[in-house]
Amino acid sequence: MTDYVAKALEVDIDDAVRRVREISEQEAMNQAISVVGAGPAPGGAEWEAEQGTDTPAARQTAWQLVRLRIELATGIDPFGTVLGLRRMGTTWATIAAAAGVSRQAAHDRWGKQVLGVLDAYGTGELGGPVADDEADLRRGMAR
Known part of the structure; x- marks a missing residue:
């Protein structure tokens, strides 16, 4: 019979931890983009109009600032x-x-x-x- 508790205390969790971190970090970014707004699709008229302005960089900074807030609130490094x-x-x-x-x-x-x-x-x-x-x-x- 398997000793599940012993296995739980001894099993290597490094890969699982890495995957959870990666997924958590990506989800924090997904949520930040959702909150701030994704911006226009590349190649469209709105996207073209933004080129050469500070709007894309400002949006990227806003995404990262919201991501920072989400990470801090959820305990992600x-x-x-x-x-x-x-x-x-x-x-x-x-x-x-x-x-x-x-x-x-x-x-x-x-x-x-x-x-x-x-x-x-x-x-x-x-x-x-x-x-x-x-x-x-x-x-x-x-x-």
Whole structure:
């Protein structure tokens, strides 16, 4: 007879955890798009009219901010979303507003980890349009 409790306590769950995370993260994005709105289909007149404007980028930022809120509310690790927002040029103040914390708290929570990815070699070259709002935060940390 199978000892189900022993099996439950010993079985490798790594693949199951990875799949649940992936599905949860994708569903958070699906819901964010649903809440904000998907935007026009590529190739259509509305889509063409948006090209060359800031609307597509603003919509993408809005999706990511809502995704961040959903992830925080449901206990999903939001690091990938925060990293993406910073990579897109979103300020710590905006990320903090979405997270419901102060700018300093957001920076304290994710800043070092984000910098470790965006500037992995410590060159100061962040590889994209990362918002230039770190200097004042560094001064605050030096006090």
